Amino acid sequence: MPTFPELRLRRLRKSEAIRSLVSENQVDVGDLVYPLFVVEGKGIKKEIDSMPGIYHFSVDKLAKEIDEITLLKIPAVLLFGVVKNKDEVGSKAYHPRGVIQQSIRAIKKAAPELIVVTDVCLCEYTSHGHCGVIANGDVDNDRTLPLLAKMALSHAQAGADMVAPSDMMDGRVKAIRQALDANGFNDIPILAYAVKYASAFYGPFREAAGSTPQFGNRRSYQMDPPNVREALREIEQDIKEGADIVMVKPALAYLDVIRKVRDTFNYPLAAYNVSGEYSMVKAASRQGWLNERQVVLEILTSIKRAGADIIITYHAKVAARWLSEIK
Numbered sequence: 001m002p003t004f005p006e007l008r009l010r011r012l013r014k015s016e017a018i019r020s021l022v023s024e025n026q027v028d029v030g031d032l033v034y035p036l037f038v039v040e041g042k043g044i045k046k047e048i049d050s051m052p053g054i055y056h057f058s059v060d061k062l063a064k065e066i067d068e069i070t071l072l073k074i075p076a077v078l079l080f081g082v083v084k085n086k087d088e089v090g091s092k093a094y095h096p097r098g099v100i101q102q103s104i105r106a107i108k109k110a111a112p113e114l115i116v117v118t119d120v121c122l123c124e125y126t127s128h129g130h131c132g133v134i135a136n137g138d139v140d141n142d143r144t145l146p147l148l149a150k151m152a153l154s155h156a157q158a159g160a161d162m163v164a165p166s167d168m169m170d171g172r173v174k175a176i177r178q179a180l181d182a183n184g185f186n187d188i189p190i191l192a193y194a195v196k197y198a199s200a201f202y203g204p205f206r207e208a209a210g211s212t213p214q215f216g217n218r219r220s221y222q223m224d225p226p227n228v229r230e231a232l233r234e235i236e237q238d239i240k241e242g243a244d245i246v247m248v249k250p251a252l253a254y255l256d257v258i259r260k261v262r263d264t265f266n267y268p269l270a271a272y273n274v275s276g277e278y279s280m281v282k283a284a285s286r287q288g289w290l291n292e293r294q295v296v297l298e299i300l301t302s303i304k305r306a307g308a309d310i311i312i313t314y315h316a317k318v319a320a321r322w323l324s325e326i327k
């Protein structure tokens with residue numbers, strides 16, 4: 001093996017062209033999923049305070065946004081509903097004319113090719129803000145399952161292309177798969193938020209979705225940040241229950257977990273570049289402390305390099321623009 005001075009690693013870094021030839025990982029716009037927050041009401045397009053550049057849309061205001069997303073060639077959106085008048089069991093989550101069910105129909109009509117993925121979780125719809133029904137002061141796993149299945153089915157019936165359970169109940173992938181199959185939706189894939197940590201990086205999202213728990217926290221169902229072996233067990237469980245794509249969330253503080261999952265399982269892997277990760281970049285670049293474009297592309301590349309195939313990110317629109325420009 002040659003060594004210095006015969007070996008000079010800088011030879012392959014001399015120009016943009018040569019760096020491009022030897023580059024090991026690329027982010028492609030085709031890997032990106034853009035989250036959208038849909039609110040009840042009419043004529044609403046309102047920026048979310050804690051997430052500059054991200055908006056609440058009412059269903060009637062979605063069409064223009066969808067046009068932009070398709071023009072940018074972003075292949076998929078992930079829908080979150082924001083509702084008023086919540087109840088204990090999250091009834092609006094599975095109402096046939098709920099805000100998500102209406103959004104799905106509107107989007108599929110405007111852009112039939114755009115993949116519509118829906119978040120399946122009760123926390124945006126329950127008065128207590130937890131991801132399932134409450135019994136004896138805690139979230140009751142088994143009583144939550146039929147409601148999640150009902151919610152996923154109502155999304156499929158409205159035309160969703162894929163459902164993404166994010167609640168972290170045991171057995172929910174199986175319950176959802178059974179409900180979909182029993183109703184003729186055998187070909188609708190499940191993207192399971194298999195490894196979802198109890199993370200403080202969800203802070204801005206909870207403001208955006210109005211889903212902060214009214215008592216306690218989510219630590220009895222979301223994963224404990226120090227654990228990685230447990231992450232593999234979560235993935236294994238969701239695969240056995242029928243998940244088609246698995247996810248690790250958040251992304252940046254968990255790149256090692258993404259790598260471990262990539263090396264252990266041959267399933268498509270998604271990573272969620274969450275709200276807090278987005279807001280940090282926005283805040284620092286607004287102050288002039290970071291170069292937003294460079295930092296965003298570096299972050300997305302790091303998630304790819306860690307092993308993710310799919311990146312869910314609030315940066316998707318700007319990243320799509322930057323990626324399509326000639327360097």
Ligand code: PBG
Nearest residue numbers: 121123166201202205274275276
């Ligand atoms: C719903 C859900 C959350 C996120 C996605 N789905 C919040 C939570 O679990 O509290 C977080 C997304 C983000 O922070 O961008 N359970």
